[in-house]
């Protein structure tokens with residue numbers, strides 16, 4: 711599958727079959743037995759009071775955090791792309807997000823800033839954060855998240871240019887590994903006029919004084 715195909719609904723089957731040898735109790739989430747095995751794997755007693763409900767809760771939480779795989783962009787846009795004669799830059803900044811790094815399955819989180827140059831169409835304001843969440847709620851790397859958000863906004867608006875900046879902190883760098891508590895990562899994707907025209911790019915970046 712093309713990594714950046716923004717309009718695909720995802721790759722996870724709705725009709726998930728539990729792995730061979732796993733039997734589900736009535737009403738149990740299909741990931742719950744896997745979390746039970748994980749807990750056993752670290753030496754836990756899965757029957758102790760505090761943990762009895764944990765596999766089911768953790769499974770539901772993980773499903774929520776990865777729900778972007780099954781969300782449909784057109785459904786969440788709900789037709790909220792409007793004709794407009796406005797040709798000036800639109801910026802939606804400080805959109806917070808939470809994602810999971812695909813290398814360690816640990817959170818990375820921060821802010822996304824999006825700008826576009828309309829070419830006859832504008833998008834409903836709330837839809838840009840919704841697009842961010844569709845791509846954040848997957849196993850990701852920050853660079854691909856940045857690119858996918860930009861390409862999706864480009865595709866649905868037909869804008870003359872789209873710019874996306876993502877600034878984030880990665881728990882795999884904070885809690886473990888190199889344990890750098892103050893580092894953050896800044897990524898950007900510049901499409902169309904933001905790539906070709908330095909003035910447009912600088913005008914956008916001036917709205918992000920803490921990033922540059």
Ligand SMILES: Nc1nc2c(ncn2[C@@H]2O[C@H](COP(=O)(O)OP(=O)(O)OP(=O)(O)O)[C@@H](O)[C@H]2O)c(=O)[nH]1
Nearest residue numbers: 811812813814850851852853880882883886887888
């Ligand atoms: N470029 C990029 N790297 C990431 C992202 N999230 C995690 N990583 C990095 O992915 C790399 C995986 O490297 P490995 O050496 O295979 O894994 P590791 O032994 O756990 O690495 P350390 O984190 O250095 O301990 C690490 O350098 C992580 O910091 C991301 O969003 N973008």
Ligand SMILES: [Zn+2]
Nearest residue numbers: 811813814882
């Ligand atoms: Zn990581």
